[in-house]
Amino acid sequence: MAETILVLTHADETGSVLTTASLEAVSAGKELAAWLDASLTIGVVAAEASSAARSLAGVGARIFGVSGEAFAQARYASDAAACEALCKAAAATIVLTTGSSRFARVAAGVALRLGGCVDTHVTSIRCENGVEVSRWFYRQRIEAVITRAKRPWILLLDAGTYAPFEGGVEDVKVEQVAVALPAMRTTVIGMRSPELSAQTIRPEAKMLFVAGAGWTKKQSDGQVHAGEAGELILNFLSNTGASLGSSKSLVDQGGDGQPVLPFLTHMNQVGQTGSTPRHAKGLSTCCHGEEPHVVGWRFIGDRRAISLDPNCGWARGKADVVYVADAFKVMARVNELLAGH
Amino acid sequence: MELHIVVCAGIVPDPLQTLEPVMGPKGPALKNEMMLPAVLDPWAASSLYEAASLAAKNPGSKVWLVSLGPKAKLQQVMMTVAQKVSFELVAIDAPVSGFVDAQATAAVLAEAINGLAGLEKAKLLLFGGWESATRGAGVTMQIVGELLGISDQFMGVDQIEFLDDGSFEVLERVEGGKHQVSVCAGAPALFGWATGNLAEPRNNPQIGMANMRTVMPALQKAKAVSVAENDLQYVSASLPKQQRQTRVVKDMAVDAIARELVEWVGAK
Numbered sequence: 001m002a003e004t005i006l007v008l009t010h011a012d013e014t015g016s017v018l019t020t021a022s023l024e025a026v027s028a029g030k031e032l033a034a035w036l037d038a039s040l041t042i043g044v045v046a047a048e049a050s051s052a053a054r055s056l057a058g059v060g061a062r063i064f065g066v067s068g069e070a071f072a073q074a075r076y077a078s079d080a081a082a083c084e085a086l087c088k089a090a091a092a093t094i095v096l097t098t099g100s101s102r103f104a105r106v107a108a109g110v111a112l113r114l115g116g117c118v119d120t121h122v123t124s125i126r127c128e129n130g131v132e133v134s135r136w137f138y139r140q141r142i143e144a145v146i147t148r149a150k151r152p153w154i155l156l157l158d159a160g161t162y163a164p165f166e167g168g169v170e171d172v173k174v175e176q177v178a179v180a181l182p183a184m185r186t187t188v189i190g191m192r193s194p195e196l197s198a199q200t201i202r203p204e205a206k207m208l209f210v211a212g213a214g215w216t217k218k219q220s221d222g223q224v225h226a227g228e229a230g231e232l233i234l235n236f237l238s239n240t241g242a243s244l245g246s247s248k249s250l251v252d253q254g255g256d257g258q259p260v261l262p263f264l265t266h267m268n269q270v271g272q273t274g275s276t277p278r279h280a281k282g283l284s285t286c287c288h289g290e291e292p293h294v295v296g297w298r299f300i301g302d303r304r305a306i307s308l309d310p311n312c313g314w315a316r317g318k319a320d321v322v323y324v325a326d327a328f329k330v331m332a333r334v335n336e337l338l339a340g341h
Numbered sequence: 342m343e344l345h346i347v348v349c350a351g352i353v354p355d356p357l358q359t360l361e362p363v364m365g366p367k368g369p370a371l372k373n374e375m376m377l378p379a380v381l382d383p384w385a386a387s388s389l390y391e392a393a394s395l396a397a398k399n400p401g402s403k404v405w406l407v408s409l410g411p412k413a414k415l416q417q418v419m420m421t422v423a424q425k426v427s428f429e430l431v432a433i434d435a436p437v438s439g440f441v442d443a444q445a446t447a448a449v450l451a452e453a454i455n456g457l458a459g460l461e462k463a464k465l466l467l468f469g470g471w472e473s474a475t476r477g478a479g480v481t482m483q484i485v486g487e488l489l490g491i492s493d494q495f496m497g498v499d500q501i502e503f504l505d506d507g508s509f510e511v512l513e514r515v516e517g518g519k520h521q522v523s524v525c526a527g528a529p530a531l532f533g534w535a536t537g538n539l540a541e542p543r544n545n546p547q548i549g550m551a552n553m554r555t556v557m558p559a560l561q562k563a564k565a566v567s568v569a570e571n572d573l574q575y576v577s578a579s580l581p582k583q584q585r586q587t588r589v590v591k592d593m594a595v596d597a598i599a600r601e602l603v604e605w606v607g608a609k
Contacts, residue, residue: 074521076494101515105496108480109487117444120478132576137439139474142362144369145576185526186493192512192520201518207606240606266536267518272356273383273474292356304605310589317584323598324591333599
């Protein structure tokens with residue numbers, strides 16, 4: 001069956017530039033179209049699609065756009081209508097898009113409206129016996145390859161699995177697609193950051209620093225040093241630009257009335273019931289490296305750990321290097337050295 | 342304000358269990374799956390606690406817990422869950438493996454919700470997890486919502502707060518550790534919950550005894566359904582095999598470790 005491929009993209013918070021994850025989906029679309037010798041179309045959802053599409057110069061595909069103030073914000077009713085209209089305009093059989101919060105919210109609804117199917121968290125696509133995609137099950141504990149005959153098939157790609165498309169930046173021809181919007185009952189007010197002293201979640205950072213519950217346990221002097229631990233961690237993040245992750249046990253401590261690091265929320269949680277980030281390097285501290293934690297490290301490349309326990313889970317083939325040492329002392333010295341750089 | 346809150350919550354193997362896929366005639370399954378202890382899906386459990394909290398603040402409200410899974414496993418999980426908060430169980434006897442197609446599962450759930458006696462859609466808040474700990478697709482709730490005609494959907498929800506006019510403010514997780522803030526005119530609406538802000542309620546034997554009056558009959562009359570396989574085909578399912586040659590560094594001075602780490606971290 002001849003396939004028609006559509007890549008759905010959206011603008012970032014500024015409204016005038018496509019997100020990095022969208023450009024990754026464009027790369028995936030170009031690769032798949034070349035494999036299948038299929039036609040490729042790019043769909044852009046933005047307040048002003050023509051501006052956002054400028055980063056698609058040289059893409060070698062038709063570009064459809066949905067524009068208007070209603071599409072400046074991520075909202076189910078308007079985004080689902082926009083994506084549905086773009087899929088119909090492109091007569092797409094395979095739709096690639098980003099698993100961003102914006103499109104992950106609407107993709108399944110769009111698939112249902114089109115009479116198609118949807119799969120998410122796709123990490124690779126191959127064309128051996130038709131189109132086959134890889135994704136993870138049981139929170140990154142089992143990897144499977146799946147295929148479907150039903151079309152249209154919407155695939156949401158996990159961020160970081162393809163290199164972003166790099167074309168020129170110039171005006172491109174965008175064919176505007178009209179969208180019939182239903183009555184809007186939801187108004188997006190804006191973004192809100194947690195009421196914290198520092199923004200610690202940085203998806204674009206090269207490094208992930210994970211704090212485990214050991215930071216708030218009694219130390220060798222019999223005392224808890226949560227304040228000192230917080231200072232050491234924040235200094236390290238400031239010195240390196242790293243993103244901060246946490247074990248579940250640490251973020252849950254607040255609810256149990258135990259000492260907590262005030263800048264941690266459930267959004268920092270990494271692991272089986274938290275996020276599975278993608279950073280080039282990861283440093284685990286005071287975390288014992290058992291399976292539910294390490295699941296969150298599945299896509300972290302270079303891994304090191306600091307632990308007082310030489311037999312912790314990290315030492316069993318999960319980290320590249322495990323330092324058997326006191327993280328308080330090591331990180332204090334690391335911060336001194338980094339500050340002197 | 343009376344609310345009709347329907348919580349969709351599946352059951353999953355206890356996260357600490359070892360999982361191993363095995364290929365059967367109908368595709369992959371977990372080895373010894375029926376022997377594995379199960380728990381309520383973490384995000385869906387969070388949504389159940391939020392639903393109970395919301396219902397408590399709004400007298401006259403009602404909470405239904407719609408759960409699909411093998412009857413025996415559902416009974417095991419409900420022994421614990423029923424002691425946490427009050428709800429009326431709607432049990433559906435069906436396979437629950439993470440390899441079952443989420444879209445087919447959604448169709449079964451939507452049909453069950455459509456058949457709930459006394460449910461008023463104008464008061465409906467549809468709750469569930471934003472993803473499950475099995476398939477992790479994050480699509481089941483959206484499809485249920487579409488099938489029920491709900492076009493105000495929110496995913497990765499951590500908080501909702503009702504305003505005086507019946508509208509509500511909702512916080513959804515977005516990239517970069519931020520929340521998107523929206524205001525919706527009111528029910529009906531769908532919420533795929535993240536972890537929220539509520540702690541897990543302590544077991545309350547009185548709530549458990551009250552719930553059991555309806556839980557056991559619900560389990561006994563649970564309708565057995567087969568979840569359509571649609572066109573989903575599995576080419577393979579396997580455990581990741583990555584194993585690292587860990588270098589365990591003992592007896593190295595703190596200063597030497599720090600220098601090695603700084604070199605490894607590289608430039609800012």
